[in-house]
Amino acid sequence: MADHYEVLGVSREATPDEIKKAYRRLARELHPDVNPGEDASERFKLVTHAYDVLSDPEQRQRYDMGGDSSPFGGAGGGFGGFGDVFEAFFGGAAGGRSGRPRSRRERGQDALVRVTLDLGDVVFGAHRDVEVDTAVLCDTCEGSCCQPGTQPVTCDICHGAGHVQRTVRSLLGNVVTSQPCTTCQGYGTTIPYPCGTCAGQGRVRARRTVSVDIPAGVETGLRLQLPGSGEVGPAGGPNGDLYLEVTVTPHEVFSRDGDDLLATLEVSMPDAVLGTETTIESLDGPVDLEIRPGIQAGDVLTIKGRGITPLRGGQRGDLRVGVHVVTPTRLDAKQRALIEDFAKKTKAPAPHLAEFHQGLFAKLRDRFRNG
Numbered sequence: 001m002a003d004h005y006e007v008l009g010v011s012r013e014a015t016p017d018e019i020k021k022a023y024r025r026l027a028r029e030l031h032p033d034v035n036p037g038e039d040a041s042e043r044f045k046l047v048t049h050a051y052d053v054l055s056d057p058e059q060r061q062r063y064d065m066g067g068d069s070s071p072f073g074g075a076g077g078g079f080g081g082f083g084d085v086f087e088a089f090f091g092g093a094a095g096g097r098s099g100r101p102r103s104r105r106e107r108g109q110d111a112l113v114r115v116t117l118d119l120g121d122v123v124f125g126a127h128r129d130v131e132v133d134t135a136v137l138c139d140t141c142e143g144s145c146c147q148p149g150t151q152p153v154t155c156d157i158c159h160g161a162g163h164v165q166r167t168v169r170s171l172l173g174n175v176v177t178s179q180p181c182t183t184c185q186g187y188g189t190t191i192p193y194p195c196g197t198c199a200g201q202g203r204v205r206a207r208r209t210v211s212v213d214i215p216a217g218v219e220t221g222l223r224l225q226l227p228g229s230g231e232v233g234p235a236g237g238p239n240g241d242l243y244l245e246v247t248v249t250p251h252e253v254f255s256r257d258g259d260d261l262l263a264t265l266e267v268s269m270p271d272a273v274l275g276t277e278t279t280i281e282s283l284d285g286p287v288d289l290e291i292r293p294g295i296q297a298g299d300v301l302t303i304k305g306r307g308i309t310p311l312r313g314g315q316r317g318d319l320r321v322g323v324h325v326v327t328p329t330r331l332d333a334k335q336r337a338l339i340e341d342f343a344k345k346t347k348a349p350a351p352h353l354a355e356f357h358q359g360l361f362a363k364l365r366d367r368f369r370n371g
């Protein structure tokens, strides 16, 4: 007669948890369904009996004091607890003696809709009416799933429990398992007269228009969450959420840099030399710009507060306009003579390497080039 502790491979001081773990490990290895060998079957019986005794505090105490010497049918032992055996083996999943019927009402699924915005929408925010294919509450039954005037009735088969006990013959003898009732799908009730409009689902497919205010400052890839604007759940369950995924189309003139807008201003050589005034068309409308005499290629003119409103609020960024001086490329003889004369009179230095500019403007120029 093997010692129960030895059979399970645990010490005499093993905790109930350690005993349970040891039993599960052995049961997985030796269960007749897994291991059809004769020896395995015998060992499984021993292991199971050892577990039955040691998992019951009273029996374990008695065993420790020298009781229960017979492997089966001993004092209060034997295969008393099939449920316990199966619970230990399946981690309680097949136990199912507790558990309530499940609800027909479930949360609806989330939905994703894509919206395309231009840069103006990003600067000022936008309003969109988006069409969503979704599920809405059934008008006829208002989510009850039943024909008006009728109600669900308690399931005949499971009597409202939502699950049924099934007795399965196995090498262990008869084992009772609990399974969802197939008649009511585990709901515990059946619907004798399903609503004709929604076929007893409590909701119908529909195309819905959702009005959305899109805040300023969004960017491509951002998902806006609209809680409760997704589809309604089965049987009138709560709505899921609607997600709006944003794509911003590139603008011909302006690009974005954080909360700032960037643009390039082409200035002719004479205007760069002499200075001038001009009006540019920003996303906010016309803005007057002063080109100071002697402005350099790469200089940046900053127009405060004409950038993007940050998504989380706060002050608008700036519009930064980088100067690009356009060198004349086709000169007639007279123009050429003028420039040559100018060069002679100014004694401009020959081209030469300058100190490397690592200042702000050099960086900005790089950004313009890359962006």
Ligand code: ZN
Pocket (backbone or CB within 6 Å): 138, 139, 140, 141, 142, 143, 145, 146, 195, 196, 197, 198, 199, 200, 201, 202, 203
């Ligand atoms: Zn209905």
